[in-house]
Amino acid sequence: MKTIRLLAALAFTTIAGFAQALDIAPWTAADFAQQQTAGKAVALHFHADWCPTCRAQQKVFDGWRGDAAVPGRLLVVDYDNARELRRQLGVRMQSTLIVFKGDKEVARLAGDTDPAKLRAALEAAR
Numbered sequence: 001m002k003t004i005r006l007l008a009a010l011a012f013t014t015i016a017g018f019a020q021a022l023d024i025a026p027w028t029a030a031d032f033a034q035q036q037t038a039g040k041a042v043a044l045h046f047h048a049d050w051c052p053t054c055r056a057q058q059k060v061f062d063g064w065r066g067d068a069a070v071p072g073r074l075l076v077v078d079y080d081n082a083r084e085l086r087r088q089l090g091v092r093m094q095s096t097l098i099v100f101k102g103d104k105e106v107a108r109l110a111g112d113t114d115p116a117k118l119r120a121a122l123e124a125a126r
Contacts, residue, residue, distance in 0.1 A: 021068045022122070024061060027075040027082070039102040041072035041125030046086065048079040048094040056113040057095060070122055072099075101125040 025031065027044060035042035045061065047054040064070040077085060079094040089098060092110070099107040099121050107121035 021066045022061070022064045022070040022072060022074060024065050024074045024076065027077040027085075031073075032075055035073055035075075036100060036103045041099070041101055041122075043072060043074045043097060043099040043122055043125070044077050044089070045074055046077045046079045046082070046091050046094055046096040046098075051079070051094045053095040053111055053113060054079075057097070057118065060113065060115045060118055064119070064122075070119060072122055072125055074122070097121055099125050 032042060032044070045054075045057065047058060049055075058076075061074055079086070079091075085091075091098070095112075096110040097108065097112075097118065098105060101124075107124035109117060109121050112118065
């Protein structure tokens with residue numbers, strides 16, 4: 001009986017953890033607004049396919065996909081096609097990561113591929 005309870009508790013913890021795990025999706029204005037309105041942690045990754053730094057960052061982020069230790073939502077913004085959003089947020093280069101808690105910016109990195117720094121930026125919205 002103890003074993004069954006332990007397994008049930010472990011399963012629940014695992015399922016609950018994935019509900020809070022890092023989720024990566026393409027940027028849409030509606031999704032971004034919904035996350036901000038709900039007061040949730042949301043990050044924007046300004047990514048260009050031609051950018052080697054962006055690709056290195058994406059590998060780090062993909063390694064955390066579904067990891068409950070890195071919560072929040074990461075929205076990937078197409079750097080080349082988001083001129084107005086870049087202007088609004090003051091983004092001057094691809095490979096920029098901006099982290100929000102609700103509508104408040106809590107972290108920003110540009111051109112950094114250090115996993116510890118990227119993780120710290122994402123965790124700033126906790």
